[in-house]
Amino acid sequence: MSFKPVILWTDALVYLLVAALILFAWHVRRNEHLWAPWRRVGHSASGMAALTVLVFFVIIGLLDTVHLRPAVENNSGGETAYSVEVLSLFDVIATPLRTQVEKTYSAPFAAYLYARETIEHPGGGQTREFPRLKFGAAHLQDPETQLVTDIAWRAAAGGGLGLFFWCLAVASLALLLARRSGEAFLSMLSAIRRGATAIPWNAACITLALILVMCGAALALCGSYHILGTDKVGQDVFYQSLKSIRTGLVIGTLTTLMMLPFALLLGITAGYFRGWVDDVIQYLYTTLSSIPGVLLIAAAVLMTQVYMETHPELFDTVASRADLRLLFLCIILGVTSWTGLCRLLRGETLKLREMEYIQAAHAFGVSHWRILSRHILPNVMHIVLITTVMDFSGLVLAEAVLSYVGVGVDPSTISFGTMINAARLEMARDPMVWWSLLAAFSFMFALVLSANLFADAVQNAFDPRVKTLSARVGALRRKRREEPEAKSSPTRTEGSLPS
Template sequence: MKPVLLWSDALIFLLVVVLVIFFYRLRRDPQTRERWGDVFSSRLGMVTFTVIMTYVGIALADSVHFRKALENPEGLQTEEVFYDNKVTSLLDVMLRGMGERFERTYSAPFALNSFEKENMKDANGNAVRDFPPLMHAGQHLTDPSGQFGDIVSKSLQALLWGLLISALLLAPQWLLLRHSQYPWHASWVVQVGVICFFTWLVMISEYYHVLGTDQGGADVAYQSIKGVRTGVLLGTLSTLIMLPIAVTLGVSAGYFKGWVDDVVQYLYTTLSSIPGILLIAASVLLFQVYIDLNPDFFSIGMEKADARFIALCFILGVTSWSSLCRLIRAETLKISQLGYVQAAHAFGVSHVRILSRHILPNVVHIILITFVLDFSSLILAEAVLSYIGVGIDPSMGSWGNMINGARSELSREPVIWWTLSGALFFMFVLVLAANLFSDLVRDAFDPRTASRRSEA
């Protein structure tokens, strides 16, 4: 195989390295460690953090890309190795070919026949119109009436395998953390549930389409899982691009005031006056023109889709900082008038020291809460952009593209609900976990909440 490193792959690896460094530095700062300890001391904090890390792990596995080596054509004697144009990820290998089982068109979850009738011939050669059998579902059954019993037996086998894998993975954690003060048992319960669910999904998908197929015959469960990487990267990278701009301008405007404040207010007022969707759409279309005019820069189609994705993350980050900047400016204006800040000025403390010791620590809770809320809203914004045709490239797995493709299916009779349900389920779990985790972070880092706890 030939490794393939996309720009988005490098960014998610960088994100993992930053997380590792963050937790390493966390152990060396007693005050910060104590605040994060408040977050993880609750079962809800452990559960939501485990769910978020599950999504990050899936995104990481889907970012290890390579191209498989092809067999040389018969009769061709050469030492040169030819590689497949299709880019495969480690997640594709773990899903055991789930994305390679295509049908003709729609099929319902666990169905044995297509959702739409086709012209067929019966055993006597007569032309009939009926629901044709699926090519990759129920082919192992000798009698279709035994489908329910077959699903139950295979589900029990998958559950046993999931419990075995869970025991192997959780045993080292239990040995190391069983005496910890944190409620790791809550995390272990979630890990067992996640491992059993994915083991069941992979094993059952070899015999049935668990969430059916879409109009092109692709497995909906596979598309939903592939959308995890796009959702995690889009929300994270866009927010990380937005944060430095918003924090720098907001703190500068609220602390220095005067002409600095006037310039910053002019910038975010002008940006806010432009409709966000139109600004983003125009920027994405401009970059798309650049991609179309320079095809030699991209050796494979995946690189072109990845370049469009990175551009979308950058554009969303650059155009989404005004709201956070306004909040930080207002909070900095209030904090800069407090007595201890005025005393620091009187003692001749430098601006840099005041900003780093008194201003920034007191706006961290706003930054963290906004980070999670913007993370959720950016995932939803991608669905809107896909609706108008300027979102993620259709060749990349995306919940937005799935929701966009399902909008016309809901008006059918009978309704095709499973494409929308698959995307919404995975999106709902991620957004819910992120929002619940942000509430705990706010309670731990908000100075006003901490003061109320000490008074109580």
């Protein structure tokens, strides 16, 4: 199958972000003082479990970021022609979910449509009944008697296959840790099971087991059933939920890239130079904070919409048009959300500039640029890291709210917000269509919850106050353990003979 690679604006920024994260990880691994806090993140059981879930979401998002245009048949025999439809690598993998479109609504694991239709019989006469689905449970001759059994067998087989891959993953992890520590394989496996390792691998393994079992069952079922039902136009809701992950990740990560330059530059500059520079920057972010963010976002989105409608020749595909609107949404969210981090950095810089080593650098004639880059910036990076990680979940929710009110992503872009907006009208019909809202809420809840738990682990590892408190608690616990041992051991007086 020939294809033409397509790199959208958000794809390029995601690739740049991945490269930057790889370089950052390489730099952190080479410096022990930078690597130590991340080791403390790994000592959190909830953080490791949340990281496992986030890795699952990130893999789906990256697969959905590699775009291409497949070739179409060209009867003229000339130059190869490519489709105007832009597909991602995830779309290619999930082709059955994407192409198996029903007529309209169908409930999860259903074999019939959700609404009655008038059926005309060959011999004359009409009846109103639920028609069979074109793809869902189409392999069953008698769904009333075979449906439950077939679903149970397929789910058990898929879950068992996922459990098999989980066993291979845990065995590989135990073998790797055993080789590093020089212990036996079985003893390391037992240590992982008991949670006796420095990093709580048991929490990550339990989370991975749940993910692999559910993924195995879903893969075994989604080829023959619509496991989360279909929407008004018959598209699979499970496919839409997985496609929404990429939009949420793009909003959460690229908005941070847009926000950091403003917050770092203005916050550190205001706190370090003070005076009229501080007054101007305070006036700037106070004015920006006083304007409702929804109005700015709506104005920017409308201007982008007008530009795209007046320049249709710049967009050769629908995907490029929707991608530009997504990019501008990330930009405007970044422009309107840097004020909070700017305030924090300004306050921290005001405190740092009065420290003795900063005053000594001034006395030795060190330039302002060197002081800012070597002394101020490294000492505020823990605030930047904690704030950005904790703001990720808020940005995902912001996209859902903006798309719900109609000023978010393009309607052709699948996201949690567009799914919730469509489900709003479906909840009012009779009979009620509830599975679209439940699917969007469940996936968004899992993404936001895992991001919050991982953010808590990062905050506890990088916050100096938490580190000091944990050190005091650890010293107190060691002291309490040593006191009974000291009381139980006999003391020898001068001149006494050992027994």
